[in-house]
Amino acid sequence: MTLCYQMDKKQEMIRMAAREFAESEIKPVAGELDEKEEFSVLLTQKMGEIGFFGMVIPEEYGGQGLDYISYIIAVEEVARVDGSQAATLAAGNSLGINPIFEYGSEAQRRKYLPDLCRGRALMGFGLTEPNAGSDAGATKTTAFRDGDSWVINGRKTLTTNANTPMTKGSIVQAVTGLRRDGKPDYTSFVVENGTPGFTLNTLKRKLMWRGSNTAELFLDHCCVPMDAILGNPGDGFKQMLATLDGGRLSIGAMGLGCAQGAYEAALRYSKQRIQFGRPICKQQSIAFKLADMELKIELARNLLYKACWLCENKQPYGKEAAMSKLYCSEIAREVADEAVQIHGGYGLFRDYEVERFYRDQRLLQIGEGTSEILRLVISRAIGC
């Protein structure tokens, strides 16, 4: 295959469609939802009608039947306007929908995917625990078999989309035994909201993504049927790692979109703001900042799209996914930081969107693999 840097027309149209929606439906309400720390069911449903959920899922399950790059472009375009809504859809697709499609039984796919793909329901992905973040192997949540059901005990936290009025349930990893080598065996379960023993608490007072839902999950003798298992018992860890690889591409897209949005706002402002008798974009100190921003975004986009291309073409992409997420989230920080700097004092106020971009980018170096863990993944991939 020859090297080609041109997006195909379909992907260009995806960008145009996603941008039109984001600009006219998300942008006008993003600031207010952030301010009120409010998850919007209405807006999530609208995103569903546009087809932002289930983007790479086949149409027979209610998905959009598109390619991975198209999905990443949609996340990027939403993140260019608002990190919160991008979080809802990136988590919805990569962590809620994808594992059910990849590992679920046909019955589970038929049961959950149509509503999830149409944006009528959401599914959380409970991995992080109070004492098991980067060290996912320290998971304390357990499940044991009791006749025809499994009984889950434990606690999960920082789970996106887990406690909204439209959430159907969460995928939860639990230790279900010990392997021969003494390491724990993990199994994934779909735990539906409303199951006795399953309670949720929305976490408030966040710095960022304030228009998205983040919750903690309490499982207290929570009894689920046998068919709540996702895939095979013992596959949980493998599923989690693969899910996170894909998830990293969408977090990368969030970083890229955030950087793009902050950069465009800074460029626009720099053309209007007059100091020393000239627009500040005509002054080298500011012009060079903008040139660096453009450069970083270009590099980030190339890396991310390459990782998506590898994923789409079923080639190993774990290292590239880690690199994309690491680089996109780090340049999101640098670009948002300089965007605030270019806005000067005004950039410190909520009246200017760069203030929100500056806060929203901060999660990206932490969620779905911290920058440190990603460096670990990359260093292992190169044989360190």
Next chain:
Amino acid sequence: MKIIVTIKQVPDTHDVKIDPKTGTLIREGVPSIINPEDKNAIEEALRIKGNHEDVEVTALSMGPPQAENALREALVMGVDRAILVSDRAFAGADTLATSYILSIAIKKIKKYDLILCGRQAIDGDTGQVGPQLAEALGLPQATCAEEIGIHGNRATVKSNFDRVIRVIEMKMPALMTVSRQINKPRFKTMNGVLRAFRDKEIIIWTRKDLELNPMRIGINGSPTWVRKIFVPSHSRDGIVIEKQSTETAKDILDYLLEKSLLRF
């Protein structure tokens, strides 16, 4: 029922600047879009399709090869098929030559009940192609439609021209031009994009596919031409009145009456 929607690809004039030296449009880097009111026409056709059985919507455009993008967008919105009439010989067409070529293309399509056009394009702003097309095809027409109702083979149109509202009942086949008040064009969906590229194709007709009079196409067929484009200058010389407030009010009133801007 068969509906034809005529659309034009135009530069997004929100972004267009005029070169102050040459007086020409700077089109570099300016995105091309479906003319906004043509998008309303597409939406209206799709709305009718949603409310009636067996409706087929065809989007038709005359333009250079890249106008295919506008037609593709129409397909994404939900139009069933798209036809691009494109030939180098059509270049330089004014509204008369354009409406002539479109009328010949529509005659080739043969079956239609309704033709919907946007009221006017944001680049040329003439609003002539729709009415000319109706004349060329010998169809009844209603312009500046804000509401369209279809009952059997009759249509009721609420037309708002220069703030005079008329409700027109007409027999189909007929042509209507729609204004932006008629509806809010739908968003393009992700799956709509997939379907438009996977399941639908754009038919291209050149002059060889159409029975055209060579004297009526391109520059030959265009009795009007653009002599000059310029930015009109608006001079605003204010009048300053420095008197007591009641006297000031009286002076303003006198001025307005003198200029016939007020009547009692």
